[in-house]
Amino acid sequence: MADKHIDEISGVETTGHEWDGIRELNNPMPRWWVWTFYATIVWALGYTILYPAWPLVNEATKGVLNYSSRAELAGDLEGAKIAQGEVIEKISKVSLEEILADPQLAQFATAGGASAFRVNCVQCHGTGAAGGQGYPNLNDDEWLWGGDINAIYQTIAHGVRDPVDADTRVSEMPAFIDILQPEEVRQVAAYVVSLSGTPRDPSMVEPGQQLYADNCASCHGESGEGVRDLGAPNLADAIWLKVQGEAEIAQQIQAPRHGVMPAWNARLSNETVKQLAVYVHSLGGGE
Structure with a gap:
């Protein structure tokens, strides 16, 4: 007992362990903490006995209470x-x-x-x-x-x-590639753009308007307002479903895309x- 070393600063006994001149103080854990730790061990052992806990090859141990979170969720x-x-x-x-x-x-x-x-x-x-x-x-x-x-x-x-x-609802826009000449397609596209914006070549609007009246108004309406009974979209509101811009409008006239x-x-x-x-x-x- 006489060889016990007491730290001069704290007055606490050391454990006898020393590293590079640094001694370890013998400060045991508080008893309440130790007993709490022991209680968690006992609780864990009880849990593994009562509830599913240990994984096996195909399932886990069922526990004596036969509890299942999946069964509870299903209920x-x-x-x-x-x-x-x-x-x-x-x-x-x-x-x-x-x-x-x-x-x-x-x-x-x-x-x-x-x-x-x-x-x-x-x-x-x-x-x-x-x-x-x-x-x-x-x-x-x-x-x-x-x-x-x-x-x-x-x-x-x-x-x-x-x-x-x-x-099912059915609407099919015909491909005008064999009906209108490329220049006429561009004229119709210019007119359609003019309903809600400014076409690249305003001089194409007037001939495009006549072509539109002859080929497109029966489905899209005289002013491009669309016809719901036919599923024909409104062309005058600048809301475009499948195309953006005058060139794409012309492409849609020539070879329309149809969604499902x-x-x-x-x-x-x-x-x-x-x-x-x-x-x-x-x-x-x-x-």
Whole structure:
């Protein structure tokens, strides 16, 4: 005992360990901390006995309580489905107008439609439904086929140019490459641009207007306002779905590009399609 070394500054006994003249003080952990540490060991041992803990080749130990977080989640989901079942059943039976008129149904359908949109529609229309080159913006009030709730439902349910849906929306713009001469195509493009902007050569607008009246007005309207029954877009609002600029407009006249939207009634339940229609209608551009 006499050979114990006491640190002169702190007055604490050292352990006898020394490194480069530095001695280690013998400061034991507080007893409350030690007992807490022992308690965590006991708790961990009890946990591994009661609950799944140790991984095996194909599964983990089940524990004497046979608890499963997956089973608990499945039970919660089943309970949620049962709770939602009454509302979903009501949505399936009432019209879209009745859904919009009922605040509870409208709120439920909008939330459900938003979830379905994020899973099925954002790949083309974007997370904010603003669309992009070749994909319509669903937030504005420009609709090829109409923006009332029933028109939106029809488009979602049966798609556009879906090859396997008999009720799909169909519109085909002919290729004018064999109908108009290249110079005439450029004249029509100049006139179309003049409806919302300034063409590169204003002298081409007047002959282009006559060519437009003879070849394009039957679908796009006399003033380029579009015809929804035909899915013909408005050409006077400077909102372009597939092209940008006068040269691309001329190319679209010669060799039009046609997009395809799948018919979702073959992939989703009717209740989900209704909710999607309600959600899209709620984005701000619904009529």
